Amino acid sequence: MPEELIQEIQARIEKLERAESNLTAKERELREREMKLIERENTLEQQLLSVSLLKRCATAHPFSKGIHTQRTVLSSDVTAEVSKSVGLIHINGQPIATGFRVGDNFIATCVHVIGSVIIKDNPHVINCDRIAIEFERKVCNMKEDPDKIFRFQPTVAYIDEEFQFVVLELSIHSNGVPFPPPLICFGDIKTSDAIHLVGHPGRKQMMEDSDIIPKWSPDHDKEINPYIRALAEWSKECLPKSNGVKIDYYSFLLAPPRKIIFHTFFNEGSSGSPGVTIRDEKPCVVLMIEGGTPYSLDTIPISALLVEDWCKVEYGFAMSDIYKKMLNSPQKSLASNIFREII
Template structure:
């Protein structure tokens, strides 16, 4: 295979993702390989061969580069200068997901050098090593690796990026994924043995706000003899031979000291024991994977468990939400052993499922009738049959669920076809939706990083929009990804509103349908459709806006009340009191509401259903208090009623465009806001 053509555009290491097709990096080679990676030969059950690995570095971070067999030999044959400031261009390597169970260097991905990959110095030409230089270079490599500090060789965990538990089924084809949740149940450790190792496995049930999963956590078996099991004489002889006092002796140490016969106790890894103590606590697991042991099982290594106090700053807000969610969950009620059962207890507690030839049957157990108290009618005798009704806490109860019209579901499905996920540099950034003949509407802050010459142009090579992203782990469909022209059609920072123009698809795919009906905000429920968390598309229905025609007298006092609360509740910043709700008072007027949508959903359309048609009335822009969403004060939880999201009314945006005095903007407004339903 011929070497691929060298691209022109240079990317930072931190910007590398599997979505990039044509990229080039400018890096230095850094020798900080671990002992395992420095071995040139490898052998496993499937194959054997040789490999090499290097660490590449630029100002944005580090990434691992590796190669196998002939390609490794080719890469090692280059006279690459290490740690001397020499920079190289590299392109055409395969970007792969980094193995979280192996060594990593702070990056989600790693590079596999291929036959088609290219490398050249930034200055000068790439030379080959002279004959006989390979062995000396290897010795030099070993010397440099020994002289580098411990900081260069220590393991660095990858960025912790947990996925919602309801989505783990989508990760069966992925090598690894992270989870964050609360431990609700833990099993007794179970001893397992394979041909070459022994280990313990503990099953636990993890929950988050989206669902729950069972995870099998494993740890290597450790056989130890507690020092407390030894007599005083034995202790004296033990510590005469051992300079350092220890609580436990390993199997090898016990054998050396003659205590091997006393090793009748097996002690598991202390952190595995601690899992029981972590019940009802928030934990993270890095590098989970699906394995097939007769059935699909989620497995994780104990060494990759992160306790709440060890979580990275970026996950503290999620951990706090989890604890608030767990506190608000209804606790299971326990039936008293004495006294008469009420109807709900009888029907909820005594219904059991029993297998039968025709399938699972529901059986209701009945107890002996109780005597009626004196003065009660119907004295004694068998209890009268009661029409079975499931209690409101039963899983099949309808009491807490609101029925929806089929028509409203169909309308929201149609809306979803017009909503897309905006990517910048290959990473999801926010939400946008189709309007007009060829336009996308989104928030200014979503595209801020690609605006080149403010406010007229964007770096169109860095931004795309993807439609029909309804599964997070679904492979990208090139036919659903569209590019933009560099010129910004319209920008209004005051209402966080931007209009971008789409480029016709190279495969001739038509644009997704546009939302064509618009209207005014009222007291009707709003349905939001977007990409919260920058993941797959979701909807949040039954959102009632805090809206009133008498805004100054009804809404503003509510905001000021929240502002006073925040001033007294949150810590000072740099010695000053911060009002986190003042943004809601700043003009132009904002529409307030409570929604479950969070980061990544900026730009989502809020629609109401009128005359069986979706009518866009608001665009989601942000939420406050901002310190909560940023996780600044994890020790200061915020009640749901004090978390306020906001957006801008489409009618206000239209009026601003209409009153701009610019004919081009007025014509654009007429193309976007095609039909108004009052």
């Protein structure tokens, strides 16, 4: 190596050493903290990857369909039947969430869906001029059919904030159109169940997502705890804070009441969607979607978080838990009206 080049390299090294020595104690502290954060984030990412339940199978070749799943035609028949009972809830003329028909003339959905139209508590009363439900919306840009849109009675029939379950009473249609058919079969959720979700993700046309794998605490703690704990630590370091305070976006999934957690492409607008399985060759409702996490802070839309798909966790509540609580409430007769068949 030429002598001139050696001298130039030595000069550069000496310059870097002088720059390093001129760093203030505060700058050194900040640099060390930055390196520790990078190291911790890399460690958490490796933990997530090692325990991830949600990774997709890689495509085998250019024309591969990816995960190779096939199901009986019966599942298509069942979801088609369920779709007749599922509607898109509108508030102030805007699509908001999902609801489904139950009982004689009722709609079930999530409490938070109707929060903005509640005008009185105990008993709860809604502004029924601001809310409606539209059935059979299977095409995104289809023209609204007045015969598919139903209004509600002002008094809320039943509300359970613990399980986010609310029942609204439909009004008789002004054109005499009969109510869509209710879902009448319900049951306890099982790990072996193949869950089919039917709802309005994106607040648009009705969609379905099948082969959902349900997990819950404490029955599946060995499987899900490492995953949720790793996500919780990652979220505190990498996701938006609230008033400067780190937020754990995930640990609530393991806290009571029991939450059924799973992964689905269903997003905003899916709250209130039923999750059904097939029993005795007919649809059996086993859960209702409540939401997903990481949830949105008021000032930061969830779409701006740019969270990887495998870091998103959706959840809902078991219909069996909702039924047991409702059966032991003053609304026992309503529970019998809604939960007509337990499978």
